[in-house]
Amino acid sequence: MTSAYSNKKSLLDPMRSAMADFGAGMVAPALDSLLADTVEIHMCAPFGDLDNATALYQQVYAPLEDAIPDLERRDFIVMEGSDDAGEHWIGCAGHYVGTSVRPWLDIPPSGHFVYMRFHEFYRVCDNKVVEIQAIWDIPELIKQCTIWPLAPSLGKECWVPGPATCDGLAISNLDPQQGERSTDLILDMLAHLAKHPTQGGPEVMELERFWHPLMSWYGPAGIGTCRGIKGFRNWHQIPFLKAMPDRGQSDDALTWHAFGEGEYVGLTGWPNMRQTVTADGWLGIAPSGQRIDLRSLDFWRIENGLIRENWVLIDFIDVYRQLGLDVFERVREFNKARSCGPISLYGDSM
Numbered sequence: 324m325t326s327a328y329s330n331k332k333s334l335l336d337p338m339r340s341a342m343a344d345f346g347a348g349m350v351a352p353a354l355d356s357l358l359a360d361t362v363e364i365h366m367c368a369p370f371g372d373l374d375n376a377t378a379l380y381q382q383v384y385a386p387l388e389d390a391i392p393d394l395e396r397r398d399f400i401v402m403e404g405s406d407d408a409g410e411h412w413i414g415c416a417g418h419y420v421g422t423s424v425r426p427w428l429d430i431p432p433s434g435h436f437v438y439m440r441f442h443e444f445y446r447v448c449d450n451k452v453v454e455i456q457a458i459w460d461i462p463e464l465i466k467q468c469t470i471w472p473l474a475p476s477l478g479k480e481c482w483v484p485g486p487a488t489c490d491g492l493a494i495s496n497l498d499p500q501q502g503e504r505s506t507d508l509i510l511d512m513l514a515h516l517a518k519h520p521t522q523g524g525p526e527v528m529e530l531e532r533f534w535h536p537l538m539s540w541y542g543p544a545g546i547g548t549c550r551g552i553k554g555f556r557n558w559h560q561i562p563f564l565k566a567m568p569d570r571g572q573s574d575d576a577l578t579w580h581a582f583g584e585g586e587y588v589g590l591t592g593w594p595n596m597r598q599t600v601t602a603d604g605w606l607g608i609a610p611s612g613q614r615i616d617l618r619s620l621d622f623w624r625i626e627n628g629l630i631r632e633n634w635v636l637i638d639f640i641d642v643y644r645q646l647g648l649d650v651f652e653r654v655r656e657f658n659k660a661r662s663c664g665p666i667s668l669y670g671d672s673m
Contacts, residue, residue, distance in 0.1 A: 331447055332403050332413055339415075342396035345388045351380040359451035365593045367458040367618070368641035369428065369651065379455075387419070390427035391437065395420050399485025400622055400634070402494045402589055404502050404582030412582050413445045414589035416491075416622050416634055418482075419459070423468060424666045428461065429654050430468050431663040439464040440483055440543075442620040442636040444580070444591040456591045458620050458636040463544035465654065470661075472653030473643070474607020478540075478547025478558035486624050486632060487539075494585045502583035505625050508533070509588045510581060512630065517571030520564060525556070535629040545606055545639045566605035567598040577616075586625040594618045600646065606639070608646050615645045 338357050341349035354376040358364075364373040366383060373379050388394050398417035405411050419439045423432040439459055446454035462473060466480065485491050496502050512533040519528045530552050540549040542559055549558045564570060579592030594616035604610040618638040623630050640650050 331411060332401050334447060334450060334452070335401070335413060335415065335445065339396060339398060339401075342394075345384070345394040345396075346392065350384055350388075351377070354380055354384075357452050358455075359448070359453045362452060363454040365454070365456045367461070367638040368644060387427055390425040390430075390432065391419075391421035391423055392425075393421040398492065400491040400494070400587065402491075402584040402587045402622070404506070404584045404589070406580040406582050408580075410580065411447045412580055412589065412591070413447060414582075414591070414622060415441070415443045415445070417441060417485075422668070423464075424668065426663050426665075427464075429651050429658065429663075430461075430465050431470065431658060431661050432666045433468040434666040434668065435467075437464055437467045438482060440636065442591075442622065442634065444589065444620060446580075456593050456618075456620065458618060458638050460543050460636055462639050462650070465650075466544055470654055470657045472650060472657060473545055473639075476542075476545055476547035477562060478542055478549045478554070480544060480547050483541040483548065483634065488624070488626075491587075494587050496585050501585055502588075504583070505586055505588050505623075506581050506583035508625060508628070509583075509590070509623055509630070520568050521572065530556075533630055535626060535631040538630060539632050541632070541634045543636050543639060546635075546637075562603070562605065565603045566600055566610070568602060570596070570598045572598070588623045588625070590619075590621045590623075592618070592620075606642070608643075608648065611646060613646055615642055617642060 334357065338353040341353040358376040362374065364379055366373060370383055373382065396417060396419055398415050400416040403413045419441060423437045424434065425432050440463060441459045443457040445452045515528050519525055534552055536551065538551060540555045540559065542548060546559050549555045577592060577595055577597060579590060579595035581588065581590045596617040596619060597614065599612060599614045601610050601612055618641065620636050622634040624632040643650050
């Protein structure tokens with residue numbers, strides 16, 4: 324990334340500021356000002372693709388704001404850079420938080436503080452956003468509302484923290500090539516991951532060469548958070564590869580975008596992985612031989628030449644759909660024995 328790309332992140336400031344106080348009525352105008360007239364919006368399931376700012380607000384944000392009236396956006400990473408095609412991207416990670424008092428997507432309200440992690444990537448051209456790729460950890464919210472229709476996570480379910488260095492909102496390149504070096508490290512690591520199991524045992528991945536001994540891997544609900552290389556292997560990678568040993572063998576036809584700023588790297592693709600569920604199955608679902616496309620939107624933080632933190636979100640609701648399981652139908656089955664109406668707090672509904 325060169326200095327010509329500096330300060331593109333500031334284009335998102337009005338939107339992020341408006342989303343710090345959804346109740347002020349500024350979100351819809353901020354989105355309208357930010358997005359180009361012709362825009363591709365790829366939202367995670369169940370929302371799907373949209374093509375204008377009005378649809379994004381009315382179909383996605385407005386219902387969420389109704390369910391969580393004190394809704395607030397809290398970013399912990401905002402970074403930017405250019406991919407190998409020269410397209411400029413801004414990546415944001417954080418949480419939507421607030422008090423759940425009304426149903427949303429058939430998810431009953433909890434009456435308590437809730438949080439939902441987001442990873443959102445914005446492609447910018449001529450100072451307008453022309454594409455969005457976004458995954459929200461909706462299963463994480465489902466679980467907090469006392470319903471869990473999926474298989475238990477192997478890793479630890481928890482509030483995922485921002486960077487340990489607390490610099491996620493002040494990322495910059497110390498020199499013009501720093502972001503490129505960071506990206507090269509991540510791409511080299513991913514290339515080595517793809518060598519196993521087809522080219523040898525776990526040793527061919529050379530995990531210790533790329534990952535810090537105290538690494539943290541922050542996975543989505545359904546997998547959970549893992550600590551250290553052993554935690555990463557036990558609670559995510561081994562089950563993942565046992566279920567889909569053809570990982571990486573059908574990805575050549577897919578388009579994904581990697582970019583770096585400082586010691587941070589973002590990667591997005593819609594989808595960016597394609598593999599077949601066989602062997603032991605995955606996520607509690609028996610093997611079906613079904614080839615699935617995975618949308619995985621990731622951020623990495625590098626420290627002293629090693630990956631110290633990795634934030635990962637996968638569009639699990641879409642994965643389950645491809646495997647023949649409707650997550651929201653399962654939620655509705657649970658709802659038969661639940662009161663799903665609005666919750667009045669302190670004698671007053673919000």
